[in-house]
Amino acid sequence: MFSLTPEEWTAVELSLRIALVATFVALPFGLAVAWLLARKDFWGKALLDGIVHLPLVLPPVVTGYLLLVTFGRRGLVGSFLADIGIVFSFRWTGAALACGIMGFPLLVRAIRLSFEAIDRRLEDAASTLGANRLWTFFTVTLPLALPGVIAGMVLCFAKALGEFGATITFVSNIPGETQTISAAIYTFTQIPGGDAAAFRLVAIAVVIALFALIASEWFARRAGMRYHGD
Amino acid sequence: MLAVDVEKKLGSVQIAVRFATTGSATALFGPSGAGKTSVVNMIAGLLKPDRGRIALGDTVLFDSAARIDVPAHRRRIGYVFQEGRLFPHMTVAQNLDYGRRMSGLPADDTERERIVALLNIGGLLTRRPGHLSGGERQRVAFGRALLMKPRLLLLDEPLASLDRARKLEILPYLARLRDESQVPMIYVSHQAGEIQRLCSQVVRIEDGRVEASGGLELLGEAAH
Numbered sequence: 001m002f003s004l005t006p007e008e009w010t011a012v013e014l015s016l017r018i019a020l021v022a023t024f025v026a027l028p029f030g031l032a033v034a035w036l037l038a039r040k041d042f043w044g045k046a047l048l049d050g051i052v053h054l055p056l057v058l059p060p061v062v063t064g065y066l067l068l069v070t071f072g073r074r075g076l077v078g079s080f081l082a083d084i085g086i087v088f089s090f091r092w093t094g095a096a097l098a099c100g101i102m103g104f105p106l107l108v109r110a111i112r113l114s115f116e117a118i119d120r121r122l123e124d125a126a127s128t129l130g131a132n133r134l135w136t137f138f139t140v141t142l143p144l145a146l147p148g149v150i151a152g153m154v155l156c157f158a159k160a161l162g163e164f165g166a167t168i169t170f171v172s173n174i175p176g177e178t179q180t181i182s183a184a185i186y187t188f189t190q191i192p193g194g195d196a197a198a199f200r201l202v203a204i205a206v207v208i209a210l211f212a213l214i215a216s217e218w219f220a221r222r223a224g225m226r227y228h229g230d
Numbered sequence: 231m232l233a234v235d236v237e238k239k240l241g242s243v244q245i246a247v248r249f250a251t252t253g254s255a256t257a258l259f260g261p262s263g264a265g266k267t268s269v270v271n272m273i274a275g276l277l278k279p280d281r282g283r284i285a286l287g288d289t290v291l292f293d294s295a296a297r298i299d300v301p302a303h304r305r306r307i308g309y310v311f312q313e314g315r316l317f318p319h320m321t322v323a324q325n326l327d328y329g330r331r332m333s334g335l336p337a338d339d340t341e342r343e344r345i346v347a348l349l350n351i352g353g354l355l356t357r358r359p360g361h362l363s364g365g366e367r368q369r370v371a372f373g374r375a376l377l378m379k380p381r382l383l384l385l386d387e388p389l390a391s392l393d394r395a396r397k398l399e400i401l402p403y404l405a406r407l408r409d410e411s412q413v414p415m416i417y418v419s420h421q422a423g424e425i426q427r428l429c430s431q432v433v434r435i436e437d438g439r440v441e442a443s444g445g446l447e448l449l450g451e452a453a454h
Contacts, residue, residue, distance in 0.1 A: 121311070121313075128302055128309040129374070129378055139332075144318070
């Protein structure tokens, strides 16, 4: 009962790959946007904040459809990218794009909160010691924000792993290319006798999610411990 | 050595301060809220004056007329804050070496050993700031500021967060620091006693203005 078929393995492997790529590609953008929102006042800040959070409140199908219109082969950006050989539609990279965008608000939120919690006087101290702004960011701000960054990455990863609506709308449900765990479970529940397969994937989804939570807790605790010695 | 002539409006407070240092240790003396810390922040480059000029020897650090504003990280001015502000995620040793690394200075083990011995912090090097007492933390903060080889040392009420016993423990280190480091100091305090031990020149600041400037006799005037 617990041995997976090759098709199920493919869905698991694909889900992990998509979620990991989505999280790590989103990370630098997430850091930049979180820093802007936490530290800068500029024209259109409320608008940027709104756009970043939009995928959180929009129906996922709407986000998926907007991605299709924008990044599809005949889409505004998609047709241009297709000319230089980058195709998102109906590919696993498109699934990663959709998952990254859906997880982005969670990532930005967690990182922004941890940036805002940092004692900025420590950054002043760094600058009097000769650190320019970039070095201050990498030697003081980022290490101190690490627990929040890790929490944001786990949230983004979990969201990416469970993402369904935007992905299936944008890149469909193609086994081996865009069929993630969620899409596979959905498919198995639609066919007679698919319950056992659906259950196996459900169990795997639970295990992965639990593992990610425990790992992030461990990382955050380790990072937090460094401030108090040991 | 250091010539300051700055104006800055901060909320309802108008700061307009003008002085030049003469000796090796100058006190900025005055009641809390007089604007002493703001003046020191302007010297360090953490606060931008509305108008004025700040020069250290031949180097102009700020000049509103000539549009010069050297950023804090290029001023090479050591700053010891009231609360130490050690980096909590680094060990004492990493804190001490931070300024030298960020300023791109080569490692100087003799100087490091000398300052570590002077401040008696050799036993703390592998610890993190969270595990230090208040007095130990301030001693490390002195070392961190000195090891970047500053052209000037700013000390903003460095003993204010300590109890009396810790103050008495640290004052001798500060006196040795002044005598042995050869770095000119600006010492901010509202405690006449500390200043008497350390400084030769006093600039008295009240309500954002220099009320008087001169020798230690100014402390007595303020005390009565």
